[in-house]
Each structure stands twice: as C-alpha cells, then as structure tokens.
Amino acid sequence: NAGVTQTPKFQVLKTGQSMTLQCAQDMNHEYMSWYRQDPGMGLRLIHYSVGAGITDQGEVPNGYNVSRSTTEDFPLRLLSAAPSQTSVYFCASSYTDVRYNSPLHFGNGTRLTVT
C-alpha cells in the first residue's frame, strides 16, 4: 500500500510564483486535509475535505486553494507565494471525519521555501 503520497518532496519558489502541491491516497478515505508545520508550533489546518466535491477552510486558509474532484486526490494550490508560506506541508487522510476515532494517515511532506 502506498498510503498517502505527496509530491514534490522539496520546492523552492520566488515570491509571487504559484504552484500546486499534489496529494493522493489509495485507501478510499473520505476525509482529506492539508496542514503546515512550522518550528515550535503544532500542525495547523489549512483546508480539509469530507468527500469528493466538498471542501472547507481550516485555521490558516489565506493564500491557499484546494479542490476535490475525486476521492483519491486533494491538491493544494499556492496562488502567489510569500516568504511567510515557507513551511513543511503535510497532507493527511482518514477513513471518517476526525471527530471520530479514526487515525489520520500522513504523507511524508513537502518542504517549501519561498525566497
């Protein structure tokens, strides 16, 4: 099982550029989400989806867009990169909504640097 696959692993952008971080899962999970991890802070939710065609904002959604056209894929788009978006981004999926006792399965992250 591949689990949750994120690409690319590393990316360097210049301020103002746009890009898409890819996330795919092969576990038929309904719930998918994007987090960012910054030094000394807990993971923060950017956007999430409870099923294909349904997305919603998390705690820190500004500057990011998502879509969920299929159950498997949940790409994260940076519209106009800023240095404050330098971070490690994790995609995670779960069998059910995270209110319930279903564990989150994380990808191995994308390390993004914006110069």
Place this chain on the structure above:
Amino acid sequence: KNQVEQSPQSLIILEGKNCTLQCNYTVSPFSNLRWYKQDTGRGPVSLTIMTFSENTKSNGRYTATLDADTKQSSLHITASQLSDSASYICVVSVRDTGRRALTFGSGTRLQVQP
C-alpha cells in the same frame, strides 16, 4: 481557546532507559486524544487513540494514559531503542466539526543515545 501543551520540549535518554512524556490540554468538548510519532523528515504516524472512557492503552513498548478529569495524558516508553528518537505529538479531538476538530501540541523531541 483550545490548547495542548506538551512537556518537556526535548529530552535525551540512554538506550534501554524508560521515559515519560506529558500532555496537558484545555479542549472542550473532548472526543479523543491521540499520540503520534514523527521521525525526522517524515510525516507523523499514529501510536494510540484514546476515548474518554479509556485510562490506559498500549502499543508495544508505548503506553499512553489518560486522566479526563485533570485533562492530562502521558506517553511512557519502556526500554528505549535508538529508533525511538523522534518527535512525539499529542493531539486532542473535539466533538465538533471542521476546522476546530483537532488541536495539535508542538511536540516533545526525544533523543535516545547509545
């Protein structure tokens, strides 16, 4: 505001020794508490999930405890191994939807030395 505080921030122990990591939370209404292990350069991996009615849960050499009255949890690692070197993250879930569903602690960084 929902918060999860972990202590210590970092810890160094010798291989074979035991250690205990702490997690205090102010989250309401509580649904479950999770512990994750995150190796350097990797995503977090689930160790345990505990509901309100569970006091103790084990996963191999990892044992998590939960005191819902005092809103405290601990993760005990027995007979540590070099592979236990990682960050350990406490996460609390609320009985709510969406963006406030999970609150993450900032983690305890454990280093096991030979």
